[in-house]
Amino acid sequence: MSEGKSQHNFMTLQFAAKSENESFARVAVAAFISQLDPTMDELSDLKTVVSEAVTNCIIHGYDSNPEGIVKIEASIDGDIITLCIEDDGRGIEDLEMAKQPLYTSKPELERSGMGFTIMENFMDEFEVVSQPGSGTSIKMKKRIESKKALYN
Amino acid sequence: MNLHVDMEHHRHVLIVRLSGELDHHTADSVRLQLDEAIQRRQTEHLVLSLKDLEFMDSSGLGVILGRYKFIKQKGGKMAVCDVKPQVYRLLEMSGLFKIMPIYENEGTALSGLEVVS
Ligand SMILES: Nc1ncnc2c1ncn2[C@@H]1O[C@H](COP(=O)(O)OP(=O)(O)OP(=O)(O)O)[C@@H](O)[C@H]1O
Ligand SMILES: [Mg+2]
Numbered sequence: 612m613s614e615g616k617s618q619h620n621f622m623t624l625q626f627a628a629k630s631e632n633e634s635f636a637r638v639a640v641a642a643f644i645s646q647l648d649p650t651m652d653e654l655s656d657l658k659t660v661v662s663e664a665v666t667n668c669i670i671h672g673y674d675s676n677p678e679g680i681v682k683i684e685a686s687i688d689g690d691i692i693t694l695c696i697e698d699d700g701r702g703i704e705d706l707e708m709a710k711q712p713l714y715t716s717k718p719e720l721e722r723s724g725m726g727f728t729i730m731e732n733f734m735d736e737f738e739v740v741s742q743p744g745s746g747t748s749i750k751m752k753k754r755i756e757s758k759k760a761l762y763n
Numbered sequence: 764m765n766l767h768v769d770m771e772h773h774r775h776v777l778i779v780r781l782s783g784e785l786d787h788h789t790a791d792s793v794r795l796q797l798d799e800a801i802q803r804r805q806t807e808h809l810v811l812s813l814k815d816l817e818f819m820d821s822s823g824l825g826v827i828l829g830r831y832k833f834i835k836q837k838g839g840k841m842a843v844c845d846v847k848p849q850v851y852r853l854l855e856m857s858g859l860f861k862i863m864p865i866y867e868n869e870g871t872a873l874s875g876l877e878v879v880s
Contacts, residue, residue, distance in 0.1 A: 630788035634765060637818070655818070655849040662820040666787040721794070721825040725857050729821060732856055 620646070621686035628669045628679035628698070636665045636683060643685050644692055647755040656733040657692070657753065663726040664696035664749045670717065672700025672747055690755050697748035703741040710739070765789060768796050775807035775839075776876060778869055782815030785823035794826050798833065807839040810872045814845035823850075824857050831863060844872040 622643050626632045637658040644657055665681055673679030684695040703709050709716075710731075715724035731737045736752040766789035769780040777800055785793060800806065809830060813819075827843070834841045844866040846854065854860065866872035 630786075633786050633788050634784060652848070658818065659820050659849070659853070662786055662818075662822075666820065666822060670787065721790075721829040723821050723824040723828055723857065725821045725824055729853065729856065 619686070619688055621684065623685075624683040625680055627677055628673045628675075628681050629677045630666075630669060632681070633662055633665050633669070636681070637661050640683065640685055640694065644687075644755070647687060647690065647692065648757050649755045650757045653753070653755055653757065657694075660730045660733050660751060661694065661696065663730050664694075664751075667726055667749075668696065668698035668700065668747070670720065670722070672698030672702075674701065692753050692755060694751045695748060696751075697746060699746040702743040702745055702747055703739070704743050706739060706741060766793065768793055770796075770800050772804055772806070773873060775805060776810060776873060777801060777804065777806040777808070778810045778812055778873075780812045780815070782817075784818040785816060785826065786818065786820050787822040790822040790826050794829065797826075797830055801830070801833060801837075806834075807837070808876045809834050809839065809841045810869060810876065811841070811843045812845050812869050812872070813843060813847065813850055816847065816850055819850045819853060821853075821857075824853065824859070827854075827859065840876055842866055842872045842876055844868055 624639055626635065640661045641654055641658050668681045669675060679698060679700055682697050686693045708714055710727045712728040713724040715722040730751060734751040734753045738750045739747065741747040766781065766783035766785055771778045779797060811827065831841050842864045845868050846865060864875060866875055
């Protein structure tokens with residue numbers, strides 16, 4: 612069928628909370644998004660935010676327990692990409708504090724406390740929903756400009 | 764592993780060339796290799812040469828900031844050079860250039876560090 616501007620598409624992924632799956636997650640999302648013909652900058656922004664969110668699920672959500680499961684849902688609506696990345700881990704007690712630049716609960720692991728700030732900066736929309744004891748879900752959206760230019 | 768570390772000593776300066784992807788998965792090994800090299804040789808200053816670093820996230824920021832603290836505590840200086848645009852944006856966003864200089868290449872980084880030392 613022919614390509615349409617309002618075409619909807621999605622994919623979901625589930626994988627073990629292991630650090631070796633971080634690069635897999637970046638590459639899988641990048642491959643899915645490539646149908647929107649993003650620029651190199653857009654692609655690297657998206658890979659970076661996927662890496663941030665997935666790493667947070669593994670380190671913070673599951674305290675590096677590989678039995679945890681990380682879920683990613685990516686969807687495309689026209690030129691908008693939506694990413695939902697979640698874990699069923701420990702959750703976040705104080706969301707306002709967690710979102711502060713440079714705040715980290717794990718300084719002993721040499722974390723810089725920049726993950727949420729990076730996600731917020733690289734995406735157009737960014738939202739965290741977390742329930743202490745049952746998990747965290749990050750929802751982010753970005754408009755892919757290159758495709759928009761193509762429609763003109 | 765998708766990250767390679769290449770090291771070279773120039774008198775008291777350790778030049779570290781990272782290629783590949785620096786994320787949470789590869790960060791631990793980079794951290795260990797750098798700390799070992801800094802301790803084993805008489806390293807005063809550190810230059811991170813990032814020409815072939817294709818990807819980096821906040822795990823990489825943690826590695827850079829950790830080495831900065833280590834080198835600074837030993838009285839040395841640290842610089843980065845030859846940074847790709849994606850990595851540059853991340854370093855800039857994190858405020859890294861407020862604490863260490865960035866140079867175009869290893870040559871200018873080496874002479875820059877020698878001037879300040
Ligand atoms: N999925 C999650 N589950 C539980 N807590 C989380 C999760 N994601 C983030 N947090 C909490 O929010 C804090 C801030 O997250 P952020 O990604 O900004 O920084 P960080 O992961 O600590 O450091 P960096 O991302 O720079 O390595 C974390 O230290 C942690 O306490
Ligand atoms: Mg993080």
